Amino acid sequence: MATPPAPGIYVPVPTFFVSKKAATYDPIAAPVDIDTQVAHSLYLARAGIKGLVILGSTGEAIHLTNKERFEVLSGVRKAFEKEGFKDYPIIAGTATQNIEETLEQLKEAKEAGAQYGLCLVPGYFAGASTQEGVIRWFTAVADKSPIPIMIYHYPGVSNNVKVVPSTFVTLSKHPNIVGCKLSHGDVSYHAQIASSPSIDHSAFATFSGLGQQLLPVISVGAVGAIDGCAGFFPKTVVKLFELSLKNQPTDEEVQKRRLLQYKVSTMEEIIVKFGTVGIKEAISRLRGFGDRDGTRLPLHGGIPGDDAEWAKWKGIVDAMEEEENSL
Numbered sequence: 001m002a003t004p005p006a007p008g009i010y011v012p013v014p015t016f017f018v019s020k021k022a023a024t025y026d027p028i029a030a031p032v033d034i035d036t037q038v039a040h041s042l043y044l045a046r047a048g049i050k051g052l053v054i055l056g057s058t059g060e061a062i063h064l065t066n067k068e069r070f071e072v073l074s075g076v077r078k079a080f081e082k083e084g085f086k087d088y089p090i091i092a093g094t095a096t097q098n099i100e101e102t103l104e105q106l107k108e109a110k111e112a113g114a115q116y117g118l119c120l121v122p123g124y125f126a127g128a129s130t131q132e133g134v135i136r137w138f139t140a141v142a143d144k145s146p147i148p149i150m151i152y153h154y155p156g157v158s159n160n161v162k163v164v165p166s167t168f169v170t171l172s173k174h175p176n177i178v179g180c181k182l183s184h185g186d187v188s189y190h191a192q193i194a195s196s197p198s199i200d201h202s203a204f205a206t207f208s209g210l211g212q213q214l215l216p217v218i219s220v221g222a223v224g225a226i227d228g229c230a231g232f233f234p235k236t237v238v239k240l241f242e243l244s245l246k247n248q249p250t251d252e253e254v255q256k257r258r259l260l261q262y263k264v265s266t267m268e269e270i271i272v273k274f275g276t277v278g279i280k281e282a283i284s285r286l287r288g289f290g291d292r293d294g295t296r297l298p299l300h301g302g303i304p305g306d307d308a309e310w311a312k313w314k315g316i317v318d319a320m321e322e323e324e325n326s327l
Contacts, residue, residue, distance in 0.1 A: 002148035004178040004205035005089055005116060007223035008050025009238050011231045012058040012093075012209075013040060014280050015072060016290040029296060032068050034075040040231075040289040041076045042083055047234035051089025052076070053118055053181075053226050057157050058276050061095045063296040066105060070112050077113025091116040091150065091226075095157075097124050099140050106145045117149040118181060123158030131167045142176040149176060154183035154209065165192035172204035181226050183209030187216055194221030211237055212265035212272075215257055218244040228271045229264060232282045233320050235327040240264055263323065266316045274303050285310065286321070 016037045017030035024031050041052060054076060055061040055069055064072070073092055080088045092109035094117055096102045106117045122137055123129065142149055151171060153163050171177050182190055193199070194206035194217065201221065208217045211227035218224075218241070230237035243249065243257035270278040277295060281302045284292040293302035303309050 001175045002178050009241050010051045010226040012053040012056040015059045017294050038079040045085050048238045049234050053091045056093035061093050070108050073112035090114040091118050093118045095120045097122040110146045118152045119149050120152040121158045123161040126159035126161045129161050142174045148178040151180040168193045169198045172199045179205035181207045181209045190217045191220035212268040215244045215261040228279045229268050232286045233324050236323045267320050
């Protein structure tokens with residue numbers, strides 16, 4: 001039976017495209033920028049991030065060709081090997097609805113060096129979707145996938161298809177399905193999956209996709225988070241995770257983790273409001289990787305309001321930066 005990803009904080013990294021200043025820039029579809037992709041990935045690994053999700057929703061997977069997917073994945077893997085991060089966990093996202101194309105992407109992901117696949121719940125036919133259909137779709141993918149897969153439940157980009165806890169129980173029994181990422185705010189569903197006595201949690205790991213609920217979901221059995229804010233404040237989110245694990249914290253640690261959760265939750269609101277665009281804006285402004293508005297169409301421009309909007313976040317950004325620099 002396959003082993004799930006290790007507990008910890010993972011980052012769903014954006015895909016970087018070449019700057020508008022580059023000679024190869026194309027406003028319709030700027031080429032991928034492997035050098036910046038690698039630099040950001042190494043920055044995160046050195047900051048204590050457990051692993052990366054590459055080509056997830058943050059990574060604009062649906063905007064890339066399969067050739068570009070391979071270039072991004074293999075470029076990061078080669079850099080990790082060169083810099084001493086041998087076997088560093090890479091989870092490759094898929095967002096296709098077609099089973100054969102999903103399998104093709106998973107096969108190429110393995111060839112590029114990814115150890116896991118994160119497969120988005122198909123949602124095009126949301127009105128006609130059933131739990132049995134979801135089970136059969138994931139079973140078909142898992143049966144033939146060359147790497148273990150995880151269930152990516154993100155109703156916001158899956159036409160609000162809902163996957164109920166009993167479906168996770170069923171799918172958790174498949175030897176090639178090793179976990180899930182829950183990108184929604186239903187903590188009760190997190191508990192019903194991560195604490196379910198009907199799931200072997202040594203073989204099926206539950207990750208939240210939202211750092212703003214890290215402390216509470218750890219208490220009900222989640223093993224970590226795949227969190228966008230950790231892409232620009234990695235040490236702070238890792239510290240919150242470490243404090244969240246403590247079963248007998250001191251009074252000081254209780255106060256500290258509550259304050260950290262407050263700060264992280266407040267900072268996460270920029271992602272709630274602007275999504276991938278907000279993540280790229282923050283990574284560019286705070287860490288110097290990529291253009292602020294470096295997305296592909298139909299995403300266009302940085303955060304609405306530019307400097308005036310960014311100024312509204314100064315208080316929490318400064319508080320998080322102070323925390324990050326202390327670690």
